[in-house]
Amino acid sequence: MRLFFVILCVFFQQSYAQTLQVCKGCTLSSIAEAIQKAKPGDTLRIEPGVYKENSLIIDKKLTLIGRDYPVIDGEFKGEVITVQADSVTLDGLFIKNVGTSYTADFAAIRFRRSRFFIVQNVRLETLFFGIYLEKSSDGILRNNRIEGEAKAEYNSGNGIHAWESDRLQVYGNEITGTRDGIYFEFVDDSRVWDNRSWKNLRYGLHFMFSNHDSYTHNRFENNGAGVAVMFSKNIEIRENLFKENWGPAAYGLLLKEINDAEIHQNRFIGNTTGLHIEGCNRIQYTQNLFESNGWAVKMMGASFTNVFTRNNFIANTFDISFSGGRINDNTFNSNYWSEYTGYDLDRDGVGDVPFRPVKLFSYIVNKTPESIMLMRSFFVDLVNFSEKVSPVFTPDNLVDETPNMTKFKP
Amino acid sequence: MLKVLKYTLYDLLRSGWSWIYFGFYLLLTFSLLFLNNDVSKSVITLMNVLVVLTSLIAVVFGSMYYYNSREFIELLLGQPLKRSSIFIGQYLGVSLSLSLSLLLGLGIPFAFYGGFNTEVIPDFSMLLLAGVFQNFIFTALAYNLSLYHENRIKGFSYAILMWLFLTVLYDGLFLILLMNYSAYPLEKFSLVATLLNPVDLSRILIMLQLDISALMGYTGAVFKQFFGTGLGLFTVAAILLLWIIVPVWNLYRKGNNKDF
Numbered sequence: 116m117r118l119f120f121v122i123l124c125v126f127f128q129q130s131y132a133q134t135l136q137v138c139k140g141c142t143l144s145s146i147a148e149a150i151q152k153a154k155p156g157d158t159l160r161i162e163p164g165v166y167k168e169n170s171l172i173i174d175k176k177l178t179l180i181g182r183d184y185p186v187i188d189g190e191f192k193g194e195v196i197t198v199q200a201d202s203v204t205l206d207g208l209f210i211k212n213v214g215t216s217y218t219a220d221f222a223a224i225r226f227r228r229s230r231f232f233i234v235q236n237v238r239l240e241t242l243f244f245g246i247y248l249e250k251s252s253d254g255i256l257r258n259n260r261i262e263g264e265a266k267a268e269y270n271s272g273n274g275i276h277a278w279e280s281d282r283l284q285v286y287g288n289e290i291t292g293t294r295d296g297i298y299f300e301f302v303d304d305s306r307v308w309d310n311r312s313w314k315n316l317r318y319g320l321h322f323m324f325s326n327h328d329s330y331t332h333n334r335f336e337n338n339g340a341g342v343a344v345m346f347s348k349n350i351e352i353r354e355n356l357f358k359e360n361w362g363p364a365a366y367g368l369l370l371k372e373i374n375d376a377e378i379h380q381n382r383f384i385g386n387t388t389g390l391h392i393e394g395c396n397r398i399q400y401t402q403n404l405f406e407s408n409g410w411a412v413k414m415m416g417a418s419f420t421n422v423f424t425r426n427n428f429i430a431n432t433f434d435i436s437f438s439g440g441r442i443n444d445n446t447f448n449s450n451y452w453s454e455y456t457g458y459d460l461d462r463d464g465v466g467d468v469p470f471r472p473v474k475l476f477s478y479i480v481n482k483t484p485e486s487i488m489l490m491r492s493f494f495v496d497l498v499n500f501s502e503k504v505s506p507v508f509t510p511d512n513l514v515d516e517t518p519n520m521t522k523f524k525p
Numbered sequence: 526m527l528k529v530l531k532y533t534l535y536d537l538l539r540s541g542w543s544w545i546y547f548g549f550y551l552l553l554t555f556s557l558l559f560l561n562n563d564v565s566k567s568v569i570t571l572m573n574v575l576v577v578l579t580s581l582i583a584v585v586f587g588s589m590y591y592y593n594s595r596e597f598i599e600l601l602l603g604q605p606l607k608r609s610s611i612f613i614g615q616y617l618g619v620s621l622s623l624s625l626s627l628l629l630g631l632g633i634p635f636a637f638y639g640g641f642n643t644e645v646i647p648d649f650s651m652l653l654l655a656g657v658f659q660n661f662i663f664t665a666l667a668y669n670l671s672l673y674h675e676n677r678i679k680g681f682s683y684a685i686l687m688w689l690f691l692t693v694l695y696d697g698l699f700l701i702l703l704m705n706y707s708a709y710p711l712e713k714f715s716l717v718a719t720l721l722n723p724v725d726l727s728r729i730l731i732m733l734q735l736d737i738s739a740l741m742g743y744t745g746a747v748f749k750q751f752f753g754t755g756l757g758l759f760t761v762a763a764i765l766l767l768w769i770i771v772p773v774w775n776l777y778r779k780g781n782n783k784d785f
Contacts, residue, residue: 361741387741409739430566432739453566479700483707485715486700490736491569492728493577494696 138162146179146187147171155200161185161208169214173198181207184238189213194221198251204233211240215270222247222272226254234259244272245293248280255284263292265316273298274315277305286310295321296338299328308332318343319360330355335367341386343369350376359385366391367408373398380525382406388413389431392421401425402523410436410477414445421445425523428472429453432490435472435513438481442513447472451519459520470518473509475502526610526617529601533618537590543622546582550630558638568648571631572731575652576724577692579659583623584688585681587667590619592677599785612668612780613773620664624657631656651734655727658765662723663688665772672779691724712747720760723768730761 135149137159143149146168149159155175162182169189173179173196186209189195193214196205203226210223222244226232232254238261239245245261248254256275265271274290276298277283283305289312290296296312299305299322308331312319319335320342322328329351335342341360344350350373357367367386370376373395382404383389389408392398393415400423405411411431414421416439423446428434430453449465457466476495480487489495502509537543553574557567591598594615601611635649667684674680699718703711719725732740733752740752751757 359738361738363741365741385738387738407735407738409736409741430569430735432736479704483703483711485707485711486703487740488715488719488725488729489696489700489703490732490739491572491576492696492725493573493692494694494700496573497693 132156132158134158134160136160136162137166139164150177153177169193169195171196173200173203175200176202178204179206179208180204181209183207184209186211189223191215194219194223194225196224198224198226198229198232201229202231203229205235205237206233207236209238209240211242213239213242213244215243217270220244220247220272222276225249226251230254233257238262242272242293244276245274245290246276248275248277248283250279251277252281252283254280254282256286256288257284258287259289261288261290261293263294265292265294268294268316271316273321274312277302281305283307290319291315295319296335298322299325301325303327305329306331310334311336313337315339320344323347326350329353334358335360337361338365340364341366341369343371344373345369345371346373348374348376352376352378352381354380355382357381357383357386357389361387363387369393370395370398378403383408383411391415392418394418396420398422399424402525403427404525405429405431405434407431409433412436413438415439416441418445419443423447424449425519426450427522429522433474433477433480436477436481437473437510437513442510447513447515449517449519450515451522452515455518455520457518464520466518466520469514469516471503471506471509471514473513474499475508478508526607526614529606529611529614530618530621533594533615534622536594537618537622542586543626546586546623547626547630550627551633554631554634555637558634564638564645568645568652569735572652572655572728572735575656575659576728576731579623579627579656580663580692580724581688583620583660583663584667584684586623587616587619587664588671588677588681588684591615591668591671592680602785608780609777612672612776616664616668616773616776619668620661623660623664627656627660628653648731648734651731655730658730658769659723659727662765662768662772665769665776669772669775669779672776672783691722695722696725716747716751720764723765726761726765726768729757730765733757733761 135143135153135157137143137146137149146166150171150173153159158178158180160180163185165186165188167188167190169192184207187195189212191212191214195210195213213223214221223239223242224234225247227249229251230253234246235257237259240262242263246256261274271294273295274293274297279301281303283302285307286309288310291314294316295318296315297320302325305328311334313336315338317339319338323345325347327349331353334356336358338360342357360367365387367383367389369391371393374397376398378398378400380402385407387409389405389411391413394417396419398421403426406429408431410433411428413436428450434452434454452470455466455470457468459466476499557570631653670684671680719729
């Protein structure tokens with residue numbers, strides 16, 4: 116009997132889940148009021164209009180659907196939406212004018228200890244933090260557009276910021292003008308794909324202490340410092356585009372203390388440094404394209420078993436720069452190098468003489484950066500040539516023993 | 526002046542040397558483009574050739590032409606012509622014919638290989654521009670040196686020495702200085718030192734196209750301003766022009782006073 120009663124209750128609750136309309140002329144004219152009146156499981160339909168509201172706290176299972184992007188104007192007074200319940204969906208909202216605080220990290224949308232959430236088709240403008248996930252897992256962030264106006268690093272926030280949140284799916288988002296486009300800290304088992312992150316002040320993507328994650332088909336362009344990933348293991352980075360990140364501390368992709376990663380089929384085009392590797396172990400790099408970068412790959416010390424195979428190195432100013440003494444067991448075999456001038460007499464598609472990707476001049480530029488002015492001068496070519504014939508300064512065991520004669524097809 | 530220019534140009538076209546020069550570039554570019562389909566890679570190779578070779582040819586050709594046409598110059602001096610227009614007309618004729626060979630020799634293969642549809646057009650036009658500048662500058666320098674030296678062996682060897690100095694030795698000395706004094710801030714010094722050498726200037730012009738991403742890797746603010754904005758291109762172009770104007774002005778001055 117009791118069981119029947121419970122089932123009945125559940126049934127009734129379900130059937131009572133209803134849609135509430137929010138608009139200027141309706142009985143519910145403000146979102147805050149609607150949230151308060153709504154029962155768990157209800158849907159709020161927000162009609163077009165401007166709602167000057169902030170500090171909205173969603174503490175029950177609700178679905179907020181905006182029609183034709185209703186504007187929620189936070190008037191720079193603080194956080195706009197804070198979610199503290201599970202299974203909340205936010206769809207089609209336009210949130211702007213989020214307050215700035217250096218102690219509270221105000222966000223347009225914050226999830227605090229909630230699960231099974233969805234944020235989709237949301238547009239955020241003039242924000243501090245965009246979507247802030249705090250110990251919130253199993254969520255989906257998709258097809259959102261975040262457009263900040265960040266001017267300086269100290270007074271701007273991140274587009275998508277996740278902290279101690281696992282099993283996220285982040286896809287189809289467009290993020291620009293924030294500090295870090297996507298920021299992950301202690302985020303495991305998540306997938307990030309098909310996002311575009313460009314012209315952010317610092318990093319397009321920035322994650323650390325985040326393991327077992329995959330990043331695929333994203334585009335990172337013109338970010339202040341490119342993409343930086345640190346202190347993580349079991350990462351998959353595939354088919355992303357890292358393009359035109361310019362500056363002395365800008366990297367297409369910066370890897371620091373990454374272990375056991377797969378980095379495949381990415382394109383690094385026109386960056387000051389395409390790939391910067393520091394203290395990374397057991398990483399496979401295959402079928403990546405490095406084109407027109409200043410330095411295609413910069414490898415610092417304390418790296419072991421970084422294996423480069425079947426990558427295309429095309430028209431980079433310097434292909435490899437290596438500092439930190441020993442090569443260890445990092446290998447660069449079977450790549451295509453556009454700088455390669457060897458021959459292939461037996462016509463097996465593999466060059467007969469090994470290729471040395473480190474030039475003496477890159478060693479000189481490391482020591483005296485101003486000498487970059489002499490790049491491609493006749494004298495430098497002579498110096499490079501003599502070093503190539505008999506290596507003295509450059510590591511003599513950093514060679515591609517089997518350089519490919521033709522470009523690998525993507 | 527235009528008449529002298531015209532006759533010089535005709536003379537050169539008849540003599541065949543400019544045809545050989547044209548043929549050389551034609552062959553070089555065709556074979557480069559034929560051997561590797563990657564046009565941007567060919568641009569880099571061409572650049573290496575151009576920076577070194579164009580200046581050398583301009584120097585050799587300039588002094589050779591001056592010494593060979595000495596009788597003709599003396600004949601012209603007997604005519605009611607302005608002296609400066611004789612020298613400058615001849616100089617322009619030589620530079621123009623060299624530049625024409627270069628432009629056509631490089632341009633035709635490029636057009637032939639569909640180079641006009643690719644995104645290397647800016648790189649390529651920068652290459653041509655740099656080549657033309659090299660021609661005009663080094664012919665002017667060679668003419669200057671020849672005017673100062675009656676002895677053709679002497680004039681010729683000075684011209685070659687100058688070329689050697691500007692293309693190879695200068696950069697070597699520059700690099701040694703940079704490495705020796707690397708404890709000091711050398712940013713401005715290296716910029717100024719580069720601007721003083723026309724070969725380096727042409728190189729920078731092309732570098733701005735090809736290697737801008739590497740150039741931005743240097744931390745200095747002066748570099749950043751120089752390379753990151755249009756300032757670099759503008760300054761380089763202006764100083765290259767100065768490298769033409771000053772020798773030509775000297776040609777004019779010296780030509781007016783010289784005894785024959």
